[in-house]
Amino acid sequence: MLSVAKQIFLLATYIIRRIIQTIGLLFLLSIILFALVNIAPGGPLSAYGGKRIRPERIELIKRQFGLDQPLPVQYVYWLAGNDWMQVDSDGDGIKDSPGSRKGILRGDFGFSYRTRQPVLEEIGSRLPNTITLMGITMIVALVIAIPIGIFSAIKQYSVFDFFATTFSFAGQAIPEFWLGLLLILIFYAWLKNPVTGEPLLPPGGMYSLESGFSLADRISHLVLPVLTGALGWIAWYSRFLRSSLLDILPQNYLRSARARGLSERRVIYKHALSNAMIPIVTLLALDLPYIFTGAVLIETIFAWPGMGRLYYQAAVERDYPLLMAVLIIGAAFIILSNLLADILYAYLDPRVRYE
Amino acid sequence: MFTKSRMLLSVSLIVMTSLILAACRSSVPTQNSIPSAEPLNEPTGVAVPDIDINKSVTIVIAEDPPSFNPMVADSGYDALVMELVMLGMTDVDPNGNVFAELAAELPSAENGSVILSDDESTMSVTWKMREDVQWQDGTPVTADDVLFTWNAISDPTNGSWIPGSDYIESVEKVDTYSFTVNYNTIYPGYLTQFGGEQVAIWPAHYCDAEQGFVTWDCGREPLSNGPFVLQEWVEGDHMTFVKNQNFYLAGKPEVEQVIVRIVPDDAVRKTMMMNGDADIDMWINVNTINDLKDNPTAKVSLSPTDRWVMRLFMNEAAKGTTDPAATPHPILSDVNVRKAIRMAVDVDTINSQIFYGLANPVWTEFFRPPYVCDVPRPEFDPEAAKALLEESGWTDSDGDGIRECNGCTTAEPGYKMEMEFITYAEYGEPLELTQQLIAEMLGEIGIQMNISVVEGSVLWDLAENGGIEQSGNFDIDLWDDGYAGVDPTDYVWEAYSEEAMEPNGGWNFFRWDNPVVDALIDEAYTLEEATRKDTFCAIADFINEEVPIIHLFTIPNAEAYSARLEGVQSSVNDLVTWNIADWKIK
Numbered sequence: 001m002l003s004v005a006k007q008i009f010l011l012a013t014y015i016i017r018r019i020i021q022t023i024g025l026l027f028l029l030s031i032i033l034f035a036l037v038n039i040a041p042g043g044p045l046s047a048y049g050g051k052r053i054r055p056e057r058i059e060l061i062k063r064q065f066g067l068d069q070p071l072p073v074q075y076v077y078w079l080a081g082n083d084w085m086q087v088d089s090d091g092d093g094i095k096d097s098p099g100s101r102k103g104i105l106r107g108d109f110g111f112s113y114r115t116r117q118p119v120l121e122e123i124g125s126r127l128p129n130t131i132t133l134m135g136i137t138m139i140v141a142l143v144i145a146i147p148i149g150i151f152s153a154i155k156q157y158s159v160f161d162f163f164a165t166t167f168s169f170a171g172q173a174i175p176e177f178w179l180g181l182l183l184i185l186i187f188y189a190w191l192k193n194p195v196t197g198e199p200l201l202p203p204g205g206m207y208s209l210e211s212g213f214s215l216a217d218r219i220s221h222l223v224l225p226v227l228t229g230a231l232g233w234i235a236w237y238s239r240f241l242r243s244s245l246l247d248i249l250p251q252n253y254l255r256s257a258r259a260r261g262l263s264e265r266r267v268i269y270k271h272a273l274s275n276a277m278i279p280i281v282t283l284l285a286l287d288l289p290y291i292f293t294g295a296v297l298i299e300t301i302f303a304w305p306g307m308g309r310l311y312y313q314a315a316v317e318r319d320y321p322l323l324m325a326v327l328i329i330g331a332a333f334i335i336l337s338n339l340l341a342d343i344l345y346a347y348l349d350p351r352v353r354y355e
Numbered sequence: 356m357f358t359k360s361r362m363l364l365s366v367s368l369i370v371m372t373s374l375i376l377a378a379c380r381s382s383v384p385t386q387n388s389i390p391s392a393e394p395l396n397e398p399t400g401v402a403v404p405d406i407d408i409n410k411s412v413t414i415v416i417a418e419d420p421p422s423f424n425p426m427v428a429d430s431g432y433d434a435l436v437m438e439l440v441m442l443g444m445t446d447v448d449p450n451g452n453v454f455a456e457l458a459a460e461l462p463s464a465e466n467g468s469v470i471l472s473d474d475e476s477t478m479s480v481t482w483k484m485r486e487d488v489q490w491q492d493g494t495p496v497t498a499d500d501v502l503f504t505w506n507a508i509s510d511p512t513n514g515s516w517i518p519g520s521d522y523i524e525s526v527e528k529v530d531t532y533s534f535t536v537n538y539n540t541i542y543p544g545y546l547t548q549f550g551g552e553q554v555a556i557w558p559a560h561y562c563d564a565e566q567g568f569v570t571w572d573c574g575r576e577p578l579s580n581g582p583f584v585l586q587e588w589v590e591g592d593h594m595t596f597v598k599n600q601n602f603y604l605a606g607k608p609e610v611e612q613v614i615v616r617i618v619p620d621d622a623v624r625k626t627m628m629m630n631g632d633a634d635i636d637m638w639i640n641v642n643t644i645n646d647l648k649d650n651p652t653a654k655v656s657l658s659p660t661d662r663w664v665m666r667l668f669m670n671e672a673a674k675g676t677t678d679p680a681a682t683p684h685p686i687l688s689d690v691n692v693r694k695a696i697r698m699a700v701d702v703d704t705i706n707s708q709i710f711y712g713l714a715n716p717v718w719t720e721f722f723r724p725p726y727v728c729d730v731p732r733p734e735f736d737p738e739a740a741k742a743l744l745e746e747s748g749w750t751d752s753d754g755d756g757i758r759e760c761n762g763c764t765t766a767e768p769g770y771k772m773e774m775e776f777i778t779y780a781e782y783g784e785p786l787e788l789t790q791q792l793i794a795e796m797l798g799e800i801g802i803q804m805n806i807s808v809v810e811g812s813v814l815w816d817l818a819e820n821g822g823i824e825q826s827g828n829f830d831i832d833l834w835d836d837g838y839a840g841v842d843p844t845d846y847v848w849e850a851y852s853e854e855a856m857e858p859n860g861g862w863n864f865f866r867w868d869n870p871v872v873d874a875l876i877d878e879a880y881t882l883e884e885a886t887r888k889d890t891f892c893a894i895a896d897f898i899n900e901e902v903p904i905i906h907l908f909t910i911p912n913a914e915a916y917s918a919r920l921e922g923v924q925s926s927v928n929d930l931v932t933w934n935i936a937d938w939k940i941k
Contacts, residue, residue: 042812043820057516058817058859064513064569090511114428115421116570125590181622189626199630203623206592209614210408300619305591309619313418316781318812 011343018342022335026328030104033327034075037320043067044113044318063091065113066101078110078324079103104328110321114313119325122310129206130294130306137226138291141233142284148234149241153276154268156246164238171235180228180301187224204303225302229295233287240283244276278348285341289333293326406597410940411612412920414635414932415624419590419617422574425553426508426515431930434552435637438932439596439613440579441557443550444482444501446933449659449926451724451841453546457496457556457580459483459532461546464882469545471882477524477538478882480545484532488603490558491579498534501549502526503559513567518845519548541880543887544842551840552929556580582608582936591617608936625915628653634917637931641785644913645711653915656925660723661715661909663835663927665789667700668904669693670830672866674775677818677827677858679866685766686774687830691747692765693902696831697733698740699800700793702907709788714908719895720850722909725841725884728892730899740800744772751801758801773803774830777823779811782835790833804831818858825858827866835910840928844879844887847894851903852876867903 044065045058062068066077076082082099089097102108109119152164187201201223202208208217248254249272257267294308307326314322346352420432423441427433442456455461460483462468468481488496505526508514524537536545549556558580562573577585582604583596596613616633618624625643627633631652636643639655647653669687676682686692706714721728744750748762749772758772778790787808794804809823814832816822823829838846848855853873855861872894879890898904914931916923921939925931 041816041821042810043816044812045817045820060511060514060516092511111570114430115419115575116427117575122590129591181620184623184626189630199632203627203630203632204618205616209593209595209616301623303592303616303618303620303623305589305617309591316810316812 011346015339015343018339022332022339025335026332029331030079030324030328031075033331034078034324035071037323037327038071038074042318044320059091063088077101077103078321080105081108104325109325112314112322113319114317114322119321122322123307123325123329126294126305126307126310127292129304130299130308131291133222133225133298133304133306134229134291134294136222137229138233138287140226141230141237144230145234145237146241148238150245150268150273152238152242153245153249161242164242168235168239171231172239174231176228176232176295176297177301179231180224180298183224183228184301204301206304225298225304228302229298237280237283241276241280244279245272248272248276274348278345281344281348282341285337285344286334288337288340289330292333293330406612408612410610411614412610412634412917412938412940413614413616413632414637415616415618415627415633416637417617417619417621417624420594423577423585424555424569424574426517427569427574429553431638435930435932436585436594436596436615437555438552438581438930439583439935440577440581440585440599441555442488442496442580443555444484445547445550447547447551447840447926447928448933449924449928451660451928453841455485456550457484457488458550459485469882471541476540478541478545479535479537481529481535482533482549484534485603486532488580489601490561491584491599491601492561493601494558494560495531496556496558496580497531498528499531500556500559501534502528503562503564504549504555504557507557507562507564507568507571510564510568513569515568517548517554519544523548541882543844543880543882544840547840547842552933583613593617602936604936609939610935613935628915628917631917634920635923635931636915639913639915640783641710641713641911643915644713644911647915652918654918656914656916656923656931658912658925658927661717661912661927662723662837662839663910663912664717664720664722664837665714665786665833665835665907665910666904667696667793667907668824668829668832668834668865669696669902670827670832670865671868671903672827674830675826675828677856677866679856679868683765684830685760685770686772689747689763689765690901691743692749693905695740695743695747695800696797696802697902697905698736698743699796699802700905700907701735701796703735705789705792706908709785709792710908710910713911715911716908717906718899719906720837720847720898720904721843721891721895726843726888726891728895730895733899737796737800744800744802749801756798756801757803771803772801773805776804776806776831776833777814777829778806778808778833779814780808781811786833793833824862824864827858827864832865837909843891844876847879847891848876851894851898865903867901869897869901872897 045061045067066074069077077099081101081103083102085099086095086097087099088095101110107120111118112122115122148164152161155161184203188199188203191200192198193200202221206218206221211217254267254272257271258264292307293311294306296308296312298304299306299308300312310322311326313319314326414435416432416435418430418432420436421428421430422433423437425434425437444456444458445453445461446456447453453461460466462480462482464471468483469478471478484496484498486495490496508517508520519542522538522540522542524539527535527537529535538545548554557573558578561578562571566572575588579585579599582599582602584599585594586597587595594615596615598608598611602608618627621640621643624633624636625639625646628636628647629650629652644655647655671684671688672679673682673684679688702716706712706716716732718732719728719730744758748760748764749758750761751758752761753759760766760768760770776790776794778786790806790808794806797804814823814834816825818825824832849861849863851863851867851872852861853863853868853870855863856866856868875890875894879887881887912925912927914923914925919941921941922934922937923931924934926933
């Protein structure tokens with residue numbers, strides 16, 4: 001057995017090594033993403049100003065956006081800024097003043113083409129909303145999926161298992177936009193509160209504007225989007241846990257545990273579940289970025305001002321600085337989630353070591 | 356293992372608790388509070404009055420306005436909220452009549468405010484302003500604000516471009532409430548240049564010129580001189596406006612509060628309208644118009660005139676080229692083919708089958724006041740179309756249902772009558788169905804149309820970025836277009852002139868080259884209304900005869916509004932809030 005200090009040392013070394021790799025990976029990724037985003041058909045100028053845009057305006061906007069520079073130069077400006085060099089600010093061909101951009105290495109992700117606001121401000125206003133919605137959705141999904149998965153596995157081929165399996169197929173098959181609209185129709189348009197006569201649940205938004213803060217109001221606004229988002233995850237995780245447990249339940253070490261007189265409850269929850277959860281952790285880590293990147297359809301249908309909608313709008317309108325920021329931050333979350341999964345793996349599975 | 360389980364449980368509980376707390380945080384999310392203003396004056400008149408909740412109006416729109424300045428991104432939503440807080444010199448009503456806002460009167464040659472140079476090649480316009488309009492902080496709106504706005508717009512570094520700005524030589528202050536605009540040409544659109552749906556006058560004492568016209572903070576935290584004042588903006592969720600106590604029209608507006616809610620999904624917006632939780636749904640589509648026709652809660656307001664004409668653009672240069680003289684299109688450079696296509700498209704069927712009969716058939720560019728030209732409606736006659744194609748040397752010799760060149764003058768013998776037919780995706784299902792129906796109709800007369808749908812950003816991009824139209828890389832395109840406001844002169848130039856054929860030089864991407872029309876367009880730059888009308892109608896005749904474009908129908912410009920509101924009038928010349936100061940609540 002390795003000493004605790006040695007284990008910590010190995011873990012720290014591993015994390016540092018992975019973070020250095022992550023930085024390199026993000027750098028490479030930034031080049032690829034920047035190139036892909038910029039060479040994709042269509043551009044911000046065509047979306048900008050609708051269907052018609054005058055040549056005079058094109059020149060002005062290109063200069064204001066920095067699109068008058070070659071792509072590699074645009075990348076350097078995006079990465080390292082241009083405040084250390086002279087630029088042509090008024091289009092007369094003379095480099096007359098220092099640039100104003102600091103670059104992402106110094107925390108300047110630029111400004112949104114659409115709103116002309118700093119990109120980080122735009123993201124900052126949306127990120128908490130997405131974390132709230134998707135975090136609660138994931139927790140609700142896990143809280144429901146894990147018991148379903150366990151009981152389905154223990155009671156394989158029972159009526160419960162039959163319904164759970166059917167439900168999981170349905171949960172994965174039902175499109176979110178359809179389910180979301182159906183839920184709005186039922187709980188907002190059709191069903192009314194018998195006391196007040198008001199709709200049973202709101203159709204969207206984060207809270208009611210008419211009244212002050214109320215916990216019940218906040219929760220009522222979360223019910224439908226969380227339900228819509230959680231359904232797919234419930235189906236996914238419960239099904240996965242079920243098959244993971246079914247693989248483990250016949251194994252010899254569990255038979256030994258039972259032979260030693262351990263209760264069935266203890267065999268399942270202590271010995272079987274802990275091993276069955278290991279692949280679930282991997283899945284969870286891979287789904288973790290959704291908590292930050294959001295879900296476009298749910299946010300759109302339920303008017304939830306989150307990252308998913310921001311990303312979609314940026315993509316449609318070719319808002320390159322915003323799009324790049326969301327992509328790079330999303331990529332960083334994915335890489336870090338994978339790192340977290342690897343670390344948790346070793347924590348949960350003693351066979352995994354870092355040396 | 357128990358320890359691990361407990362740890363996992365603890366972590367889960369902490370995460371769950373923090374998320375629930377985050378969800379239930381009591382503070383109101385990010386607010387753009389009413390401008391504080393340093394070193395500018397602290398606005399007054401922003402004290403929130405007691406709101407009668409029955410006099411609150413909720414407008415639902417699909418996305419946040421980028422700002423209050425439509426010149427930044429021209430999304431339409433910016434103009435919608437601009438109308439609530441900012442005034443221009445003039446505005447345009449739904450029938451195309453220009454009316455004064457900040458202007459005391461409309462300048463004209465008759466009242467001596469418009470003076471032409473001796474050779475009638477340039478002009479100057481003197482505007483007189485109302486003296487009773489104030490910003491919400493009590494500061495009067497003066498000519499200094501107009502000059503400040505113009506200087507900010509024309510700043511080459513941080514400025515913008517407004518229609519006709521290239522024609523302005525200078526803007527000079529005459530006195531506190533009047534100024535003169537000197538033009539380097541005759542500019543017929545002068546009346547709406549500092550107004551209309553896009554241009555507002557900005558406060559010199561409040562906006563920071565150093566920040567630039569398109570990026571200044573006051574573009575998102577405006578100081579109002581309009582009927583409402585911005586109280587709160589929670590991005591992606593809602594904006595709240597309250598009545599401006601300093602509004603210059605006494606007793607107006609009757610509406611005390613306006614809430615603009617961001618609801619991206621149109622089906623949800625419609626449901627909210629039907630449930631009585633929204634009062635205005637902006638830019639509804641034909642499906643919603645049809646669904647609401649008998650609804651007791653939500654009504655539909657249609658603009659009396661329309662702007663957007665669905666049309667077919669036919670490329671007269673060979674696909675992938677931009678010079679119709681050097682490389683004429685093998686099929687579409689023959690005017691008889693273009694005429695045959697026009698005869699083969701049944702607009703009424705498209706209207707009834709896809710647009711519930713709500714579209715208005717249109718067959719000329721000049722169909723709405725003040726320029727209405729008498730152009731005969733083309734007949735739908737597929738048999739005549741077939742005959743015309745036969746006459747032009749396009750026959751189906753191999754019996755595959757597609758014609759080939761057998762004696763035509765524009766292509767090699769045997770060249771198949773097969774073309775790409777493009778439209779844009781953002782419009783949605785009705786346009787794609789229209790495209791399919793037209794392809795079927797043309798198939799009936801032996802023209803094979805291969806349909807494709809692309810994003811607008813790809814269709815309309817610059818030539819060097821591979822923009823399909825600017826680089827001439829298409830055969831026939833289908834989309835909606837039309838001039839804004841009441842002055843079509845610049846629009847006609849950029850759509851039909853020879854100069855506008857150049858890649859990125861304009862929007863004559865279908866490369867129709869007619870020197871007589873070029874001369875007519877030049878003649879339209881006059882203030883003589885009779886001459887202008889004759890000129891536009893002469894151009895209309897040429898378009899009708901040579902068919903560079905096939906005009907099909909207009910899409911209704913419509914808004915849904917709550918039955919409890921009076922005075923709501925959709926306008927193709929402006930956003931629905933253009934007259935919000937006059938709205939009444941039943």
